Amino acid sequence: MSDTEQAKTYCLVISCPDAVGIVAEVSKFVAEHDGSFVESNHYTDVQGAWFYMRNVINADSLSISIEEFREQFQAVADKFEMIWTVRASNEKQKVVLLASHASHCLADLLYRWHSNELNCDIPCVVSNHENLRSMVEWHGIPFHHVPVTKENKPEAFKQMNEIIERHNADTVVLARYMQIIPPELCQKFAGRLINIHHSFLPSFIGANPYQKAYERGVKLIGATSHYVTEDLDEGPIIEQDVIRVNHSCSKEDLVRMGKDVESAVLSRALRYHLDDRVIVRGNKCVVFQ
């Protein structure tokens, strides 16, 4: 588990068809430039014949700059047909948060950002309600109110898209944003648009999961953070968790108790995403914890 206050590192993330010699070539490349590994994981999906790797390298140990790294590593990458990125720990992603009326996930993310637990910038928060403006602005973050109605939906999302573009968002987080995202935005931010669903998916897909959980009499309720795709609640799962409930819990109790799980799961998922721990392939996520 990396700590954002630690020394500068480069995070090299790779996925490619499985082959003999990948680790050897990658580690040889790093060693030849005096790089020292802080953390390293790789995983081979034998059935899918696909290789996944995440390396954290001490930046100070390397004899080359990140630009030189990017340029020179391309030869290794080409050899194995790699999908790859390298990012310095001080290159903070820009994360735009979308919220509706509920405050718990937003408050939790803002608190963690404020106390340097999340390695990102938050250029703005967009909401279809006004009620969270003061909380956001206290953190020194611009708040944009973009109301969404049945009638104005296309214009509203056009406006939202402009805000997101203007702030050069790398990642967009739906912090209990209760509107369905248009397909274009899903595609544009594929693998960079994170949602929190208030159930343990695939249980209780769609609206009112706590009502459904109450009616079914389940003994655990949960939350799921996933990348958003055009298929509602069907995107690749990043993180999930549950808590125990019992017969004495009203639907309102489930809602209240679920808030803590939702906040915890979303912040963990965003943290993994920001630390480049997540590699999406098809409808599944490899998460190097």
Added chain:
Amino acid sequence: MSDTEQAKTYCLVISCPDAVGIVAEVSKFVAEHDGSFVESNHYTDVQGAWFYMRNVINADSLSISIEEFREQFQAVADKFEMIWTVRASNEKQKVVLLASHASHCLADLLYRWHSNELNCDIPCVVSNHENLRSMVEWHGIPFHHVPVTKENKPEAFKQMNEIIERHNADTVVLARYMQIIPPELCQKFAGRLINIHHSFLPSFIGANPYQKAYERGVKLIGATSHYVTEDLDEGPIIEQDVIRVNHSCSKEDLVRMGKDVESAVLSRALRYHLDDRVIVRGNKCVVFQ
């Protein structure tokens, strides 16, 4: 949490329409016969206007016998239209276990029974395979092999039914018994036929839940113990639990890891059932833990 090795107790379980004075009348009745409560819980479903109560009474403290209790308490029960039972802790239920090829749930239940953790008798085990005979017989329990095929299903279940009847089963447990139970048996043993489903219901209903969990890329897998109804995997849930998995787990890993959750959930559910902690109403269970 009761302990089966403790002093003799009577367990009085009540459910009825909610009304003022139920607790007062019940506790007055117990106090008038010098009864001392070891444990007591009640719960009112305000929305459903229904009252649930479980009382454990020290048998030695009572000035009347359980037969007298049964006779005299009927007046209280009639007044509030109670559905009620009273059972002495030394009246052991007869539990018939049904198993197929997989051994983990059966082995776990047999071990717990053997070490006096389950307050029941096990008059026999019935299986559609022969492979677990030796394990069952080592415990001194008769083993009946009733093969089930597409062709012989009605006769096989007739035979099974005869075995269950002959042993005067109070409760039947499907310890990973992989055959669909005929509606007649579901009805006959309504609220007394316990299954373990190898997923966190309502996720992954039906066959091959681990395969489905693997494909969906969930981060937790679970198990659910429920009373069997005619609607497959839709009966009232007694207990559920989950464990964490990750991308590196093959489907075989999920199967292996899931075994521990299945065994744990089933044995807890059966324990709650045997200790008269479960009250079914509609499709939900009140479980006084």
Added chain:
Amino acid sequence: MSDTEQAKTYCLVISCPDAVGIVAEVSKFVAEHDGSFVESNHYTDVQGAWFYMRNVINADSLSISIEEFREQFQAVADKFEMIWTVRASNEKQKVVLLASHASHCLADLLYRWHSNELNCDIPCVVSNHENLRSMVEWHGIPFHHVPVTKENKPEAFKQMNEIIERHNADTVVLARYMQIIPPELCQKFAGRLINIHHSFLPSFIGANPYQKAYERGVKLIGATSHYVTEDLDEGPIIEQDVIRVNHSCSKEDLVRMGKDVESAVLSRALRYHLDDRVIVRGNKCVVFQ
């Protein structure tokens, strides 16, 4: 689990020597005044021969006022030598929060108070540091800075005591307040002064528990909320929880990960306390969840 947004209720909490007929008398009293139970639990410590009871009664159902209840119930209480309280759900306790430099527990409690999850008023926050003033004041709560040094400790605590008295605090919460509380304050607020210790007590008593946990190589870290007594970290435990860690976690990681457990455990403990779910006897807590 009660919900603070529900209808007005009275919470009647009782502990007394065990005897036959307590439940009968209590429930008869409630029934005679048409009271309807929303929730009720009792527990007998057989070894200690002590009886504990918590009843939540629908206020609207009762034919008497809370003052009349207090007056008339005394006869029942006297008969069984009860220690007892009855409180209306709209009588909010006044809770003074003490903090030092760390923000996580304070931020969590303020957020929950702000979103009506905690049934209390927070008349002020006192800290020996200035850094959290803005966060507290944003919530509209007065912030008092009372620096504590080796030299000024008696005067500082005199000042703090005056602040606490002036605000008529019912309960004081140490939200990671890093000063040892003087014995007088411990005694004055016995059973009303709540601390969060950043370890799973009794492991790692005293200072630097995360350093000790790191050195011992434990696989789980935890937090403990307890009532403060004169014996440091030895008071009655209200709530505890843990999370999994591993060899790759630095001491700094443990500190970061521990924050979430500390916040969660403290807020749960305070919630139980405010909902009159906790009864202290000797060095142990009965917690009716």
Added chain:
Amino acid sequence: MSDTEQAKTYCLVISCPDAVGIVAEVSKFVAEHDGSFVESNHYTDVQGAWFYMRNVINADSLSISIEEFREQFQAVADKFEMIWTVRASNEKQKVVLLASHASHCLADLLYRWHSNELNCDIPCVVSNHENLRSMVEWHGIPFHHVPVTKENKPEAFKQMNEIIERHNADTVVLARYMQIIPPELCQKFAGRLINIHHSFLPSFIGANPYQKAYERGVKLIGATSHYVTEDLDEGPIIEQDVIRVNHSCSKEDLVRMGKDVESAVLSRALRYHLDDRVIVRGNKCVVFQ
């Protein structure tokens, strides 16, 4: 998570002073012999300047035998002063189990061994009581009764040592064996002698941990599996877990509930050990899960 039923693999485990190029050299060696990684983890303890690595290699992919691997890899090992082993997945360790009167851990390990969940042979079980003989022998495993009294302790342990030697034990597991192991045996089996302690260490060191937990009023109880050293309950921790308890649990309830945690923790620890996932250094374990 490996699965013991999978294809033959070699597990290469390394620890050595940290240096640049270790991963490169190791992976180059494997690649040069056409080896394909099934799983690989490494971790650098930056503070301790020590490197840890575990590699699982598909045996069929390698162009050399394990003997040739051992011979040729020595040059790499020498260069970095490695402590290292390589073991084929079909080289099963011989594990001798020691038990006393309690059956739960032994029954659990025997069941898992019987169902091929533990990749080991169990040449015999030794106990200072007779009561578990039948259970052990049903599994086809020899049972040795070695009574231990205050008077005969040295002779008893001499006899036990002979049994362990005669069976060429690689690992010895104390499955709730309630005798203190003599220092010579601790030293001889350093890193290969596994105990289960029935508390969440370092809480409740020594005898009667459940009694102590009951008296302290903790809200979670746990179990700890560790390598045995001469300092009682102070050895390197392999695995720990906890479960929730409450005020209503008697000491007997804690004992009963604790059994499940003890069994689960011990079997996980042994599994990690047998899969070469554990590297001990000083008083801590790196566990590659």
